[in-house]
Structure formats: C-alpha cells, structure tokens
Amino acid sequence: MFLSVRDLPEMVKLQTAPESVVFLGAGASFASDFSKPTMRSFFDAEHEKYGNLARLLTDFYGTRPRTEWNLEEILGYIDLSSTRLARWDPRRVLLTDDRHARAYGECLAYVDERLGVDPDSVCERHARLFRSLAPRDSVVSLNYDLIADQALLRVDADRVGATNPKRRSRAMKPASLLAAPNLMAGFVPGFIGDEFEEGFLLKLHGSLDWITCSNEQCPAASDIFRRTGSEIPGQIAGSPCRRCGSALRTVLVPPVASKRALEHHQLQLQWSIAYRELSRARTWVVVGVSLAPSDFDVRWLLRVSAAREFDSGLVVHVVNPSRDARQQFRELLGPAGVSLVEHDGMDSFLVAK
Structure with missing residues (x-):
C-alpha cells in the first residue's frame, strides 16, 4: 500500500481522537425531563x-x-x-x-x-450534558427513544448556527452509517469528506426512528432509513416496501439478539465506530447503564475498549443512583486499570462538571 502526500491530510483527520465519549443507558432517559421507563417495569x-x-x-x-x-x-x-x-x-x-x-x-x-416525545421538545439535562462536549466527541446510546437525538440536534444547531445545522449535527450524520451514500462515483468503501471531522451519535440497539424491510432476502433490508429529518412522507413501519412489498419494520435490537443483528452490516458499522471512539477517548461518561446478564456484547465492547496497550489515563465517570449498577462497572473495568469516578445521579454529575 502506497500513500501520496495528498493523502496525509485525510489520514490526519482519521487519526483525530475524541477527548470524551458519553455512553447512555435506559437510566438516562428515566432521569430525563420526560421520565421515560426503564426496560424493567416497562409495562403499565x-x-x-x-x-x-x-x-x-x-x-x-x-x-x-x-x-x-x-x-x-x-x-x-x-x-x-x-x-x-x-x-x-x-x-x-x-x-x-x-x-x-x-x-x-x-x-x-x-x-x-x-x-415517544414531542419532536420539538428537548431535555435540558441531556442538552447540558452535551454542551460540555467538544465537537469531535461522540455519544453512544443503548436507548430506543429519541431524547438524545433531539437534544444533540439542538445543541449542535446552536453551535454551528444556520450553517446547515442538520448536516453538521452528530444526530444526523453521516447518512452512510445507515444507508449507502448516493454518489456519482458509485460505491465508496471508506468515509468521505468531513465525516470524521466531528463526532457521532451511535445507537447500538436500534431506534424508534429507524425502519427497514422485514424481508431479509430483499435488497432493501441491507439499508436502514432514518425518518427524522426526511422530507419524504409516508416512511412508517407497516407500509409496504417498494422493492418487495413486505411490511417495513422498526429496527429495535434486544441484547439477546444482538449477535444475529450484527450480521446487518449497518449495525456492524455502528458498533465498529463505537469501539473506535471508546478505545481512543480519554474520558467516558456512562449515564444510567445497568448491564443485563444477556448484554454480553455491550460488556465485551466496554471491556475491550478500556484495555489499552499503554496507560492512557482513561477516566470513567459512572453516573447512576444504583449502587449495584456502579459496582458492575467496578468489577468490569477495575481490572483494566481505569480511574473510576462515581456519581449518584445526572444532576450531581452536571454540578460537578
């Protein structure tokens, strides 16, 4: 493999590491302004x-x-x-x-x-948390809801002003995370332009905002369509796929199914970038994450991302009112030699921040 001088600026972009990564679990949505239920005791x-x-x-x-x-x-x-x-x-x-x-x-x-939350509503707790991030920092979420999406879209829009805020928002880019980009050059295997200049919002267990074809044999099943920000009406679960006629379905991935779900290349890409961001960041802020026994993939992702070849001084803030949940992270990440800082809630963390 040979690199030319003109390749160097692009290589520098790809090597730019985030300083911080926020990792959200259901407890973050429970602690939000909307008080959404956790997975346990979800049904009323x-x-x-x-x-x-x-x-x-x-x-x-x-x-x-x-x-x-x-x-x-x-x-x-x-x-x-x-x-x-x-x-x-x-x-x-x-x-x-x-x-x-x-x-x-x-x-x-x-x-x-x-x-569901009103599309014009923004959780101020999430917004305060995201305002503390640098543009290159990322958010990784295990949640199906759109609370983080909407808060991050607002924060990024305020940051970049009227300069195409949706394109510059971590909540919306890059489109190629979910579907192949529509380029005159056809398929391009790597990221392009400024896609790695700023951070990402990565949703490892899917989203209420994502739909795909329910027929795994359909060509459209290889892509995921994000409804937020789309100006194309009628993109809803249950509608017929224009390729094969099968019903479109919402993309939600329970932990027990994540191994099979990772066969979907677009979800694989989300997890791959999450590993890249977590393994290079110097600070993690883990909010409201309780690791279910079936969450083998998430446990593995966190553990392998924390294990650095050299002492990088990784600091992990564990934000959770549950002592048991905080103990999970002491047991999972303690052997990796990270510095753990515990907080009993999002408000106390934001005050300390």
Whole structure:
C-alpha cells in the first residue's frame, strides 16, 4: 500500500481522537425531563388495549408482578422464537408464528407510545450534558427513544448556527452509517469528506426512528432509513416496501439478539465506530447503564475498549443512583486499570462538571 502526500491530510483527520465519549443507558432517559421507563417495569396498564401483546405477556409472566415485566426480555423471547422454531419445529411455528408476529407488531406500537416525545421538545439535562462536549466527541446510546437525538440536534444547531445545522449535527450524520451514500462515483468503501471531522451519535440497539424491510432476502433490508429529518412522507413501519412489498419494520435490537443483528452490516458499522471512539477517548461518561446478564456484547465492547496497550489515563465517570449498577462497572473495568469516578445521579454529575 502506497500513500501520496495528498493523502496525509485525510489520514490526519482519521487519526483525530475524541477527548470524551458519553455512553447512555435506559437510566438516562428515566432521569430525563420526560421520565421515560426503564426496560424493567416497562409495562403499565395501557398495554392491555393491545390484545395480542397482553395475552403474550400474561402467558409469559403468569402471576409475576408487572414491575418485573422486562421489555428487552419479551422482545428477545419473540425474536428467538421466530428465528429458531422455524428451523427446529416447523409444525409448532405454524401455530405460534402468526400470534408472535401480531404481538410483536403491537409491542412496537406500544413502545413507540411509551417512549415517544414531542419532536420539538428537548431535555435540558441531556442538552447540558452535551454542551460540555467538544465537537469531535461522540455519544453512544443503548436507548430506543429519541431524547438524545433531539437534544444533540439542538445543541449542535446552536453551535454551528444556520450553517446547515442538520448536516453538521452528530444526530444526523453521516447518512452512510445507515444507508449507502448516493454518489456519482458509485460505491465508496471508506468515509468521505468531513465525516470524521466531528463526532457521532451511535445507537447500538436500534431506534424508534429507524425502519427497514422485514424481508431479509430483499435488497432493501441491507439499508436502514432514518425518518427524522426526511422530507419524504409516508416512511412508517407497516407500509409496504417498494422493492418487495413486505411490511417495513422498526429496527429495535434486544441484547439477546444482538449477535444475529450484527450480521446487518449497518449495525456492524455502528458498533465498529463505537469501539473506535471508546478505545481512543480519554474520558467516558456512562449515564444510567445497568448491564443485563444477556448484554454480553455491550460488556465485551466496554471491556475491550478500556484495555489499552499503554496507560492512557482513561477516566470513567459512572453516573447512576444504583449502587449495584456502579459496582458492575467496578468489577468490569477495575481490572483494566481505569480511574473510576462515581456519581449518584445526572444532576450531581452536571454540578460537578
């Protein structure tokens, strides 16, 4: 491989490391101005209006109290049932697949209802947190909701003024993270232009804002369409795919399904860049993350990103009111030699900041 002198400025851009990365879990949305539910105790009485979902939840949890009903657990159960029973027990899948499909569709509608926020609303706590970041810093989120998206879009718009704020926002760029860029040169394998000049918003478990074709054999299933910022109407889950006619679906990834989901190249790219950003940053701010036993991929990502060949002085701020959650990070990252600073809530961290 030979590099010319004209390649050097581009190489410098790619080597520019973020100073900080914010890593968000469900507790960050719970602590937001909108007080969104965490994955555990996600379901309230409103789920009962979704008949198929209500029956599945009753069958699955039995007499367990509703406070123990976990969204990621039920999404993972449906996902594994639909993918494995088709191969292991085709006769049974004829009886259960349609019921699970209807329950899954209703579950996505319920999640949208529970986690939705007004598109013009901004969480001031998230905005204060993001204002402390440099333009090259990134945000990594495990959350399906758009609280971080909207706050980051507002913060970046205030920073760059009227100079094409959506293009310059970490919440919106680069488009090539989700779909192949439409270039006259055709497919380009690497990043282009200023895509690495500033940071990213990376959503490792999908988003209520993302849709794709539900037919894995369809060419359109290789891309993800982001609805926010689109001027094209009618891009909603349930609409027919223009390539094959299958229903479009929202892209949500429960932890138990992340290994299979990472076969989707656009999600693989999100995780790859998350590793790149985390492994090079000197400071992490981990807000509201409780590591589920099934979250093997997230545990691995954090641990391998913290393990540096040389002592880089990595400082990890763990922001969580739960002592157990903070203990998880002491056990996970302590052996990597990082400096852990604990905070019992977002407000106390922002005051200290």
